[in-house]
Amino acid sequence: MEFWPFWKFLRWQDVLDILIVAYLFYRILLLIRGTRAVQMAAGLSVIVVMYFLAGELKLLTLHWLLGTFMSSIFLVVVIIFQEDIRRALIHMGRSPFVRVQTEYSQVIEEVVKAVSFMAEKKIGAIIVFERETGLNEFIESGIPVEARVNRDLLISIFHPTSPLHDGAVIIREGRLLAASVILPLSTNPHIGRGLGTRHRAAIGITEVSDAVSVVVSEETGAISLAVGGKITRDISAPTLRKMLSEFLGFHSIEPWWRRKIFK
Numbered sequence: 001m002e003f004w005p006f007w008k009f010l011r012w013q014d015v016l017d018i019l020i021v022a023y024l025f026y027r028i029l030l031l032i033r034g035t036r037a038v039q040m041a042a043g044l045s046v047i048v049v050m051y052f053l054a055g056e057l058k059l060l061t062l063h064w065l066l067g068t069f070m071s072s073i074f075l076v077v078v079i080i081f082q083e084d085i086r087r088a089l090i091h092m093g094r095s096p097f098v099r100v101q102t103e104y105s106q107v108i109e110e111v112v113k114a115v116s117f118m119a120e121k122k123i124g125a126i127i128v129f130e131r132e133t134g135l136n137e138f139i140e141s142g143i144p145v146e147a148r149v150n151r152d153l154l155i156s157i158f159h160p161t162s163p164l165h166d167g168a169v170i171i172r173e174g175r176l177l178a179a180s181v182i183l184p185l186s187t188n189p190h191i192g193r194g195l196g197t198r199h200r201a202a203i204g205i206t207e208v209s210d211a212v213s214v215v216v217s218e219e220t221g222a223i224s225l226a227v228g229g230k231i232t233r234d235i236s237a238p239t240l241r242k243m244l245s246e247f248l249g250f251h252s253i254e255p256w257w258r259r260k261i262f263k
């Protein structure tokens with residue numbers, strides 16, 4: 001009953017307002033999860049807490065110093081997170097319909113061709129697709145490439161004679177950003193005993209982010225796909241194409257008439 005006055009003054013605009021802000025926070029958290037931005041955000045919150053404590057304890061100089069810093073905190077945040085903000089804005093401004101055929105279907109096709117070849121020749125590989133969660137933290141451990149995804153490029157990177165063949169490649173928005181990337185290994189004890197570090201790394205990155213990773217086994221030539229900490233082993237090239245299209249959102253934005261006619 002005590003809450004009644006509160007509900008009485010609640011307008012539908014307030015509900016909408018709260019929902020939009022909650023959604024924005026949710027998207028920001030998704031975007032920075034697994035990146036250095038999380039540690040930086042934690043660091044900034046320590047400074048905010050120290051500022052209020054200094055105020056309460058009347059530590060004048062410290063309070064003044066932190067206050068001066070906090071007055072420009074907005075600028076600091078923009079500078080520190082410029083990369084993430086840029087990515088978020090590009091993401092928001094992009095119409096899903098524009099992305100459809102051009103970007104992802106071509107990228108998937110090139111990846112499927114490269115993976116089929118590598119599977120046949122038993123060339124070990126890990127290809128990671130970044131989705132919402134930023135993977136900058138891991139990209140920085142590798143060698144920058146910044147190139148359009150292409151079958152031959154992928155094969156030459158993973159060829160055993162290539163200096164870049166160890167580790168994974170990371171693809172963001174259809175561009176191959178880095179090679180020789182070190183991924184976190186999965187610590188899941190329930191993963192099959194036969195799986196070595198390549199497969200554990202491919203699963204590991206999907207445990208700490210929403211990325212999708214594709215692995216080719218050097219030992220058996222088997223193709224596997226990991227997402228959400230789970231791996232689907234020994235899949236065919238058509239299955240890989242289908243799963244990638246599904247996980248990268250291609251199917252959902254394909255025109256309905258196309259789906260109906262071609263299925």
Ligand SMILES: Nc1ncnc2c1ncn2[C@@H]1O[C@H](COP(=O)(O)OP(=O)(O)OP(=O)(O)O)[C@@H](O)[C@H]1O
Nearest residue numbers: 124166167168182183196197198199201217218219
């Ligand atoms: N943390 C890591 N991040 C990225 N790649 C890794 C990582 N650890 C190992 N690798 C890759 O995996 C290779 C070793 O694979 P290993 O034989 O141990 O695993 P596997 O799962 O049995 O794979 P395969 O079936 O291809 O033999 C390394 O040469 C390296 O390229």
